[in-house]
Amino acid sequence: AQTVTQSQPEMSVQEAETVTLSCTYDTSESDYYLFWYKQPPSRQMILVIRQEAYKQQNATENRFSVNFQKAAKSFSLKISDSQLGDAAMYFCAYRLSGGSNYKLTFGKGTLLTVNP
Amino acid sequence: DTGVSQDPRHKITKRGQNVTFRCDPISEHNRLYWYRQTLGQGPEFLTYFQNEAQLEKSRLLSDRFSAERPKGSFSTLEIQRTEQGDSAMYLCASSQTEQPQHFGDGTRLSIL
Numbered sequence: 393a394q395t396v397t398q399s400q401p402e403m404s405v406q407e408a409e410t411v412t413l414s415c416t417y418d419t420s421e422s423d424y425y426l427f428w429y430k431q432p433p434s435r436q437m438i439l440v441i442r443q444e445a446y447k448q449q450n451a452t453e454n455r456f457s458v459n460f461q462k463a464a465k466s467f468s469l470k471i472s473d474s475q476l477g478d479a480a481m482y483f484c485a486y487r488l489s490g491g492s493n494y495k496l497t498f499g500k501g502t503l504l505t506v507n508p
Numbered sequence: 509d510t511g512v513s514q515d516p517r518h519k520i521t522k523r524g525q526n527v528t529f530r531c532d533p534i535s536e537h538n539r540l541y542w543y544r545q546t547l548g549q550g551p552e553f554l555t556y557f558q559n560e561a562q563l564e565k566s567r568l569l570s571d572r573f574s575a576e577r578p579k580g581s582f583s584t585l586e587i588q589r590t591e592q593g594d595s596a597m598y599l600c601a602s603s604q605t606e607q608p609q610h611f612g613d614g615t616r617l618s619i620l
Contacts, residue, residue, distance in 0.1 A: 437611040498550030
């Protein structure tokens with residue numbers, strides 16, 4: 393079974409600084425997707441960024457980028473120029489590619505605090 | 509695109525009662541997922557539908573839980589004879605085939 397581990401229950405960053413959230417996963421599959429979702433307090437989960445495992449190039453979305461290390465099964469999220477609105481719970485998630493069930497397997501999350 | 513809508517946002521009920529939640533997915537999405545999220549945990553998969561067909565159920569989904577998606581549109585999740593352990597946030601998500609899932613705000617269930 394696939395598992396996702398987020399070893400940092402909480403992180404904090406100063407506004408305008410950079411922070412990196414860690415995620416490792418375990419799978420025997422070679423073709424899959426990885427995601428970072430953001431869940432603000434009492435608000436819906438929003439997709440931040442996704443990475444296809446077959447792509448060597450790291451995904452980037454504006455201030456958000458990932459460091460995908462397939463051999464190490466590591467998938468960290470870097471947030472640059474942190475803003476107060478980035479404060480949220482961040483979940484790393486895994487999904488198989490292909491097949492029929494695209495269910496997501498989530499980590500326990502990292503609570504990010506942004507200090508003004 | 510009005511997003512995924514869930515109703516109610518909060519449900520408080522006494523142990524032993526039945527509850528039903530509704531999810532309205534994004535209209536063109538053919539896949540609909542239910543997840544459960546307890547405090548301090550990430551969401552856990554419960555079940556999913558492709559159109560009106562329920563194709564997989566997690567072992568977390570005991571026989572007290574039932575989900576439907578008639579006509580492949582909205583979905584309902586019913587919990588019969590609720591227990592304290594059912595207290596959680598129930599999240600619905602939808603997607604168009606392989607595209608990323610879009611989540612609703614969730615229904616928070618509290619069992620007294």
